[in-house]
Amino acid sequence: EPEVTQTPSHQVTQMGQEVILRCVPISNHLYFYWYRQILGQKVEFLVSFYNNEISEKSEIFDDQFSVERPDGSNFTLKIRSTKLEDSAMYFCASSAQTRIGTEAFFGQGTRLTVV
Amino acid sequence: AQKVTQAQTEISVVEKEDVTLDCVYETRDTTYYLFWYKQPPSGELVFLIRRNSFDEQNEISGRYSWNFQKSTSSFNFTITASQVVDSAVYFCALSEDYGGATNKLIFGTGTLLAVQP
Numbered sequence: 690e691p692e693v694t695q696t697p698s699h700q701v702t703q704m705g706q707e708v709i710l711r712c713v714p715i716s717n718h719l720y721f722y723w724y725r726q727i728l729g730q731k732v733e734f735l736v737s738f739y740n741n742e743i744s745e746k747s748e749i750f751d752d753q754f755s756v757e758r759p760d761g762s763n764f765t766l767k768i769r770s771t772k773l774e775d776s777a778m779y780f781c782a783s784s785a786q787t788r789i790g791t792e793a794f795f796g797q798g799t800r801l802t803v804v
Numbered sequence: 805a806q807k808v809t810q811a812q813t814e815i816s817v818v819e820k821e822d823v824t825l826d827c828v829y830e831t832r833d834t835t836y837y838l839f840w841y842k843q844p845p846s847g848e849l850v851f852l853i854r855r856n857s858f859d860e861q862n863e864i865s866g867r868y869s870w871n872f873q874k875s876t877s878s879f880n881f882t883i884t885a886s887q888v889v890d891s892a893v894y895f896c897a898l899s900e901d902y903g904g905a906t907n908k909l910i911f912g913t914g915t916l917l918a919v920q921p
Contacts, residue, residue, distance in 0.1 A: 720907070730913065731911045731912060731913045732849070732895060732897075732909075733911070734908040734909065734910070737907075745908060780849060786907075792851055792854060793909065794851070795841075795849040795851075796848075797846075797847065798848060798849075800847070
């Protein structure tokens with residue numbers, strides 16, 4: 690069964706460092722998302738991406754964040770200068786279309802710990 | 805404004821008990837979808853069900869059932885004869901049709917279900 694794959698599963702980084710979280714969406718999907726879950730809290734939408742550009746972003750997704758689809762398979766989230774409060778589980782998701790109700794498939798998540 | 809409320813932060817039951825997880829939503833739209841996701845201790849998000857705003861029929865899938873009531877803006881989830889493997893955090897989520905370019909999900913805060921043997 691096709692799945693969304695995220696690497697690494699756990700990343701520890703020092704405050705101020707740049708991190709790149711990687712995702713391989715399901716191959717025939719065209720719409721990609723990043724969500725964040727701070728430990729013990731709800732899952733929050735960060736950004737959606739289609740046709741090589743951001744479709745929508747939340748207030749959380751400030752200038753420190755960027756997304757990219759560098760090739761035909763990877764979808765990355767970059768945090769330029771990490772802060773302690775960026776520590777969270779980051780989920781990548783993809784869907785075949787954006788029509789309302791279309792199921793988004795989530796990856797296993799990357800746990801980012803900023804020290 | 806769109807919002808999903810899961811008032812129960814934690815529920816603890818003994819195996820074989822039935823348990824209902826509550827979800828109340830707010831939306832400005834007449835067309836929307838509601839979802840339930842399960843997050844086991846391993847951390848991934850597992851899709852359980854999707855329901856559109858025009859279909860208020862209750863749904864049953866094995867030990868799981870869902871009760872959607874537009875009159876009370878609720879989409880409750882019942883597990884019958886709970887098992888230890890049901891222990892997880894359960895999230896209710898909303899997706900609106902507001903003409904936006906995306907299909908983002910708005911999640912509730914989750915309910916931690918602990919099923920004791």
